[in-house]
Amino acid sequence: MANIPMLDQLQGYLSLTTQRQQMVVQNMANVDTPGYHTKDLDFQKAMQQVMDEGTSTMEPAALQVEGLPERPDGNNVNIDRESLMLSQTQLQYQMGVQLVKSQFHTMLTAIKES
Amino acid sequence: MGLFDMMNISASALSAERQRAEVTSANLANAETTHTDSGGPYVRQQVVFSESSGSPFHTVFNGVGGGAPAGSVQLTNVVNDTTPPVMRYEPGNPDADKSGYVAYPAINPVSEMVDLMGAVRAYQLNASAVGAAKQMIQESIDILKTS
Numbered sequence: 001m002a003n004i005p006m007l008d009q010l011q012g013y014l015s016l017t018t019q020r021q022q023m024v025v026q027n028m029a030n031v032d033t034p035g036y037h038t039k040d041l042d043f044q045k046a047m048q049q050v051m052d053e054g055t056s057t058m059e060p061a062a063l064q065v066e067g068l069p070e071r072p073d074g075n076n077v078n079i080d081r082e083s084l085m086l087s088q089t090q091l092q093y094q095m096g097v098q099l100v101k102s103q104f105h106t107m108l109t110a111i112k113e114s
Numbered sequence: 115m116g117l118f119d120m121m122n123i124s125a126s127a128l129s130a131e132r133q134r135a136e137v138t139s140a141n142l143a144n145a146e147t148t149h150t151d152s153g154g155p156y157v158r159q160q161v162v163f164s165e166s167s168g169s170p171f172h173t174v175f176n177g178v179g180g181g182a183p184a185g186s187v188q189l190t191n192v193v194n195d196t197t198p199p200v201m202r203y204e205p206g207n208p209d210a211d212k213s214g215y216v217a218y219p220a221i222n223p224v225s226e227m228v229d230l231m232g233a234v235r236a237y238q239l240n241a242s243a244v245g246a247a248k249q250m251i252q253e254s255i256d257i258l259k260t261s
Contacts, residue, residue, distance in 0.1 A: 014254075018116035021250070025120045025243045026185035029127030031236050032134070033163045033187055079239060090246050097253045104257070 010100050012050030016043065017093040023062060024085045027077050035074040038065040038081070117254070119183040120247040126166075126186035127240040133189050134161045135233040138226050145221040148209040155209075156219045158195035163187055195220065 023039045030036040039062045068076040137159050147156035166188045197220040205214035 015116070018120075018250075021246070022116050022120050022123070022185070025123050025247070028239055028243050029123045029130075029185070029187045030163075030165050031127075031239065032131070032232070033165050036165055039185075083239070083242075086243060086246050090250060093250050094253055097257060101257055108260070 004103065007100065007103055009050060010096055010103070013047065014093060014096045014100070016041075016046050016050065017089050017096060021086070021089045021093065024082055024089060027082050028079075028086070031075070031077045031079060031082075033075060036077065037075075038068055038077050039063070040065050040085075117247055117251050120250075121244060122183050123186045124240045124243045124247065126188060128237060128244070130161075130163055130187045130189045131233045131237040131240065134163075135230055135237070137161050137192060138230045138233060141221055142223060142226045142230070145219065145223055145226070148207070148216055148218060155199045155217045156221075158197070158219055158221050159192050160195060161189050162191040162193060164190045 020041055020043060023041060027036075027038050041062060065076075068078050068081070070076040141158050144156040150156055164187070166184065166186050199217035200220050201215040202218055203214055204210055204216045207216045210216045
């Protein structure tokens with residue numbers, strides 16, 4: 001879809017939200033693992049890369065979230081934060097999918113109306 | 115395959131938490147067991163969770179082979195609690211020693227219940243994560259639908 005830059009950007013956006021969601025799920029899975037630290041990705045930076053270079057080919061690096069209180073077993077997963085992020089990322093993904101659908105819908109309209 | 119990896123990670127957590135609940139239930143059930151096949155009272159067991167980080171090779175290999183993806187949780191070990199047994203004076207008990215004391219496992223039912231509740235809550239959390247992944251996959255499939 002090289003001739004529709006919007007779709008490339010949306011593809012990058014969907015891929016980023018998927019990767020972020022995977023990290024949220026990872027944090028949820030390790031809610032009881034001693035010594036585990038919450039992971040996230042720099043969404044702004046990765047999205048900027050997508051906007052500059054089209055689809056992001058590089059995997060955005062996982063970084064550890066600062067400022068979360070650590071439990072005595074060295075784990076700092078906050079269930080409230082992860083639940084919130086799960087819903088938020090899910091909605092972001094839904095929005096991306098809707099935009100992709102609307103792009104194709106526009107294309108379909110152009111084909112049909114000719 | 116990000117979306118399906120998400121499900122695999124959640125599935126690993128579901129399995130780990132279920133095993134934790136099983137071990138905790140066994141502890142609760144055997145809180146008063148004074149006699150085991152190996153002799154002596156029942157020994158309280160605890161699970162050890164660890165994150166399967168996976169080396170880059172493993173990550174790639176698992177991506178091909180369909181194993182557990184990096185970041186999933188695994189139950190690495192079930193360890194015995196080394197707390198000494200609680201001695202109770204019950205001379206009539208067949209398991210009593212010469213001075214009439216019976217060794218009971220050092221199990222606190224309250225802390226086991228709390229542990230069980232923690233396992234159940236973590237299971238619910240991961241089950242909701244599976245639901246989220248399922249919905250995201252469904253939404254991507256819906257792109258194919260012509261409106």
